[in-house]
Amino acid sequence: MxxxxxxxxxxxxxxxxxxxxxxxxxxxxxxxxxxxxxxxxxxxxxxxxxxxxxxxxxxxxxxxxxxxxxxxxxxxxxxxxxxxxxxxWLSPETATPAAARRFGRDLATLHAAAPTAYGAPWPGFIATLPLDNSPTAGEWGPWYAAHRLAPYLPAAATHLGHTGTRLIEEVIARIGDLAGPSEPPSRIHGDLWSGNILWTADRAVLIDPAAHGGHRETDLAMLALFGAPHLDAILSSYQEHTSLSPGWRRRIPLHQLHPLLVHVVLFGDSYRAMTLEAARAALAA
Missing domain, CATH: 3.30.200.20 (Phosphorylase Kinase; domain 1)
Structure with a gap:
């Protein structure tokens, strides 16, 4: 056919x-x-x-x-x-500061629509890789370590080497200290890099989600990973509509570790340095 x-x-x-x-x-x-x-x-x-x-x-x-x-x-x-x-079909336009501010407001509203658990009621994927969305209660840190870091480490280990693998294992072991203040789950896009934002004349439209109940800082960290346009305007507008927990900027590398591990699994050695840099920064924070 x-x-x-x-x-x-x-x-x-x-x-x-x-x-x-x-x-x-x-x-x-x-x-x-x-x-x-x-x-x-x-x-x-x-x-x-x-x-x-x-x-x-x-x-x-x-x-x-x-x-x-x-x-x-x-x-x-x-x-x-x-x-x-x-x-x-949506015709893409150049991002504007006004559209970025609207996006910041919309993203804050999205994150406020809190689910009851981490994960989602459907089997997830990120690119072609399975994403464990088993609904889970409890704290974000242990969930993130078990459902977003550990599953990708075996496939990434070949590219990370022994030293790099041990760094990720140390992040997993110390996740309780690194995860930050306790927060309830948020409704997040889950793969919010700049390529998954389609800018129209007056707003942002999100595509290709790996949506699930997660930590709202994950979406913000993904925006920073490969440089979303007008990021300062997005973040400023976001924080006009909701406050973020103290130290959220220091936790950006921790939240970036999952997508970076995914990139290592999919694309190999070219993402090794970025992944190890994020792991070291997460541990230092």
């Missing part, structure tokens, strides 16, 4: 051809036109390479869950199955 046929079947509307605009991991990124006049963004699995089933449904579940808190912050999920995800 062609991509056009799959899109037609999934949306229930006759679709034109898929126009590739790129690829990422195990899927292609496409634009298509539907017979009712809508332009759509289509993420479709590459053939014959097929990542684990459930990746697109997990992404759709995360978008819908985030949208329950702030509907304008995420695109509507138009259709989804294990082979395809369909969203409205």
């Amino acid at each position: 062609s991509g056009t046929q799959r899109l037609t079947r999934l949306t229930g509307t006759h679709a034109g051809p898929l126009h590739p605009i790129g690829r990422s991991h195990g899927w292609t990124l496409n634009r298509a036109e539907l017979a009712d006049g809508r332009s759509v963004f289509v993420k479709a699995l590459l053939e014959p390479r097929t990542p684990a089933p459930g990746i697109f449904p997990a992404e759709a579940a995360g978008l819908r869950w985030l949208g329950e808190a702030v509907p304008t912050l995420v695109p509507e999920v138009l259709a989804v199955d294990d082979t395809m995800l369909v969203l409205p």
Whole structure:
């Protein structure tokens, strides 16, 4: 079945051809036109390479869950199955300070919509890697160590070497001292690097979530990891609408350790230095 046929079947509307605009991991990124006049963004699995089933449904579940808190912050999920995800087409614009300030406010509102536990009621993924979303009560630190650091360490160890692996193990062992003041779970995007923010004329729209109940500082640390535009405006607006726990800036490297470990697993030695630098900074803080 062609991509056009799959899109037609999934949306229930006759679709034109898929126009590739790129690829990422195990899927292609496409634009298509539907017979009712809508332009759509289509993420479709590459053939014959097929990542684990459930990746697109997990992404759709995360978008819908985030949208329950702030509907304008995420695109509507138009259709989804294990082979395809369909969203409205949004034309990207250059980020502005005004849009960044609105995003800071929206992000504070999202984080205030607190779930009852860490994790989420669906199996998670980050890129093509499984993400353990088993709902868990208790403190964030032990949950983060057990569900976000330890699962990726065996695959990363080959690239980190003995010394690097021991550094991460030390972070895990000392997590109770490093995690900061106790906080309830927040509804977070979970993979909020700058490439997962689509800027429109007046606002930010979040895509590609690894959404779950987590620590709100994780989203803020991800914004800083690869440099979100107008980050100072985002953070300033965020803190106008909610306060952050003392020492949150010192904990940024701790929260960056999970995505950096994921990058080591996916991309290898090129992220080793950044990961070890974050581990040392987390321990020093």
